[in-house]
Amino acid sequence: MAMNITFCCTNTKAEPWLEGLRAAFPQATAGVWKPGAPAADYAVVWAPPQQFLDEQPRLKALFNIGAGVDALLQLKLPPATRIVRLDDAGMSVQMAEYVCHAVIRHFREFDRYERDVAVGKWSFRKPHSRADFPIGVLGLGVLGERVARALRAFEFPVHGWSRSAKTIEGVICHSGPEQVNSFLGQCRVLVNLLPLTPETRDILNRETLSQLQPGGYLINVARGAHLVDDDLIALLDSGHLAGALLDVFRTEPLPAAHPFWQHPKIQVTPHTSARTLRSESIAQIAGKIAALGRGEPVAGIVDPVRGY
Numbered sequence: 001m002a003m004n005i006t007f008c009c010t011n012t013k014a015e016p017w018l019e020g021l022r023a024a025f026p027q028a029t030a031g032v033w034k035p036g037a038p039a040a041d042y043a044v045v046w047a048p049p050q051q052f053l054d055e056q057p058r059l060k061a062l063f064n065i066g067a068g069v070d071a072l073l074q075l076k077l078p079p080a081t082r083i084v085r086l087d088d089a090g091m092s093v094q095m096a097e098y099v100c101h102a103v104i105r106h107f108r109e110f111d112r113y114e115r116d117v118a119v120g121k122w123s124f125r126k127p128h129s130r131a132d133f134p135i136g137v138l139g140l141g142v143l144g145e146r147v148a149r150a151l152r153a154f155e156f157p158v159h160g161w162s163r164s165a166k167t168i169e170g171v172i173c174h175s176g177p178e179q180v181n182s183f184l185g186q187c188r189v190l191v192n193l194l195p196l197t198p199e200t201r202d203i204l205n206r207e208t209l210s211q212l213q214p215g216g217y218l219i220n221v222a223r224g225a226h227l228v229d230d231d232l233i234a235l236l237d238s239g240h241l242a243g244a245l246l247d248v249f250r251t252e253p254l255p256a257a258h259p260f261w262q263h264p265k266i267q268v269t270p271h272t273s274a275r276t277l278r279s280e281s282i283a284q285i286a287g288k289i290a291a292l293g294r295g296e297p298v299a300g301i302v303d304p305v306r307g308y
């Protein structure tokens with residue numbers, strides 16, 4: 001029987017994905033899922049409804065087209081279905097450029113120069129010392145490790161924190177809940193690249209963010225539910241934190257009345273730090289389907305118990 005690939009991605013144009021999948025597997029059927037569609041072997045998904053999974057009991061693998069699988073793991077999956085994530089697929093370089101840009105903009109005070117220049121003022125500021133700007137990266141996975149290495153290229157002191165112990169050249173690595181406090185206390189800038197799991201939900205709160213060095217700066221590029229919004233605002237208003245750049249929010253789009261929009265120390269971007277690149281992703285999914293078809297192992301299988 002010919003292989004059947006189904007596509008169920010919210011807010012995503014299906015046709016270019018289907019064209020790419022059909023080109024990779026000319027013998028296969030590839031189409032957009034609708035209720036009552038025949039059972040498929042593989043699915044390409046982003047935020048599918050529960051009904052989709054209820055009606056697709058034969059799926060061998062679900063390919064999630066974003067890096068985060070938190071929304072997918074809220075659903076009830078067919079017992080034999082594995083979730084497979086993309087391996088980077090062009091996201092980590094985007095994340096590295098976003099975070100390096102943010103850190104350098106803050107470190108070099110470009111926002112203040114812009115304000116001065118806007119009123120015709122020719123001014124200089126005393127340069128900060130890199131030694132006074134240790135950066136911490138929460139999560140040293142596909143994205144966090146790339147970001148940590150990129151920051152090292154600019155000679156910032158870089159710390160990282162992960163669940164299991166790591167060795168990354170030039171990066172001071174910490175791991176496990178017992179080392180989180182000493183990690184935070186050694187950082188002034190904090191970059192969040194953790195997956196959203198029951199263990200990491202609300203991890204950016206008054207207690208953890210208070211441990212950053214005075215003048216701390218937060219960059220949240222992982223998930224909005226990592227951050228306790230009111231705690232961030234309180235620490236910015238008290239002066240302990242100097243600012244924050246937020247790309248992800250508990251509710252997206254960020255509601256018009258949310259205080260983050262107007263807060264003078266918060267900058268907001270619309271969940272755009274690392275986008276899924278279609279052609280890289282299709283090539284990877286095709287490679288993984290072919291490998292699974294040959295009975296070979298593939299990288300990126302999500303552990304539903306661990307949550308990422």
Ligand SMILES: NC(=O)c1ccc[n+]([C@@H]2O[C@H](COP(=O)([O-])OP(=O)(O)OC[C@H]3O[C@@H](n4cnc5c(N)ncnc54)[C@H](OP(=O)(O)O)[C@@H]3O)[C@@H](O)[C@H]2O)c1
Nearest residue numbers: 067068139140141142143144162163164195221222273274
């Ligand atoms: N804003 C955007 O546009 C955007 C784009 C892509 C992704 N994201 C977000 O970025 C997240 C990270 O992506 P990724 O591909 O780098 O994930 P990943 O490869 O799965 O890496 C996750 C990292 O977090 C660590 N970790 C997980 N749970 C932990 C815990 N309880 N304590 C300490 N460390 C923990 C892991 O430790 P181990 O290494 O020990 O397992 C690993 O180093 C995604 O889940 C997604 O939410 C956002």
